[in-house]
Amino acid sequence: MQLRTIPAVLAVIAAALLAQGPQVSIESRQKAKADDVQRPDVRIDSSLVLIPVSVSDQVGRPVAGLEKKHFRIIDNKEPQTIATFSMDDGPVALGLVFDTSSSMSRNLVAARRAAALFVGMANPGDQFLLVEFDSTPRMTVPLTEDLAHIKYELTFNQSRGQTAMIDGVYMAMNEIKKSKAERKALILVSDGDDNNSRYSPGELRTVLQESEVLIYSVGMFAGDPTFTNPGLMRGISQETGGRMFVANSGLPDIAAKISIDLRNRYLIGYNPTNPARDGLYHKVEVEMTPPRGLGKLKWYWRRGYYAPTE
Secondary structure, three states: OOOOOOOOOOOOOOOOOOOOOOOOOOOOOOOOHHHHHHOOOOOOOOOEEEEEEEOOOOOOOOOOOOOOHHHEOOOOOOOOOOOEEEEEEOOOOEEEOOOOOOOOOOHHHHHHHHHHHHHHHOOOOOOOEEEEEEEEEEEEEEEEOHHHHHHHHHHHHHOOOOHHHHHHHHHHHHHOOOOOOOOOOOEEOOOOOOOOOOHHHHHHHHHHHHOEEEEEEEOOOOOHHOOOOOHHHHHHHHHHHEEEOOOOOOOHHHHHHHHHHHHHHEEEEEEEOOOOOOOOOOEEEEOOOOOOOOOEEEEEOOOOEOOOOO
């Protein structure tokens, strides 16, 4: 698919456009127990497990034209037979998870620009949502195809309060699973700090392992390094098969790479040699034997899934 032209300047949206969407927040309470976490469904059709894989060359360009024979799937250390192989295509549901906490004050203008660029890469039929977080997360714009509403909200957000990044990701995960789009992804724009979430990294990891949503992270690390935790953002992305980018490189380039990566993924399906419906976690490894002449490649995939229980 062709990317839409990314606007150079985010225009101020006229007041006559849609008013702000309903505000939803997580009520303050004690740290959540693992049993309280709602678990999104894993993408398993009957006994078929589907693993999206993106492949890029040494400079980050996507590699197209690969065939089933170039991939090898290992499920819990057992080699698998690939049953289906295709390029993942179709409309995208994309959620922006945007940090508006006090620690982002130095980076807020650049972060707004990054978010506007991601909205600008939409194609017809795509859906978007916007979750903002400071001391608590807010469902600023629920799932919609109305991009003007997202742009309006991004124009006027302000930094304040503490940081509930994990809670923001969790809220966006619950909203985006309502979409019927085959491909779902979140873009987390933050400096990586988290000091006020009710859910722990471990609890979020459980939710990520049971979901098919990709998460791309854009680290706004230009400010005081004592506020940053790139390891947390990197771990969130890697768990889902996404990637983390640092915003000290060009924002238009990052937006383009994420869009191309999301829209040029191989979808590999297999029927596990162990078909037990025991609800246990399966670790997945993807190995590649690329064609000669392509040089060194990098590939990203979902690291595992939970088997169904029924």
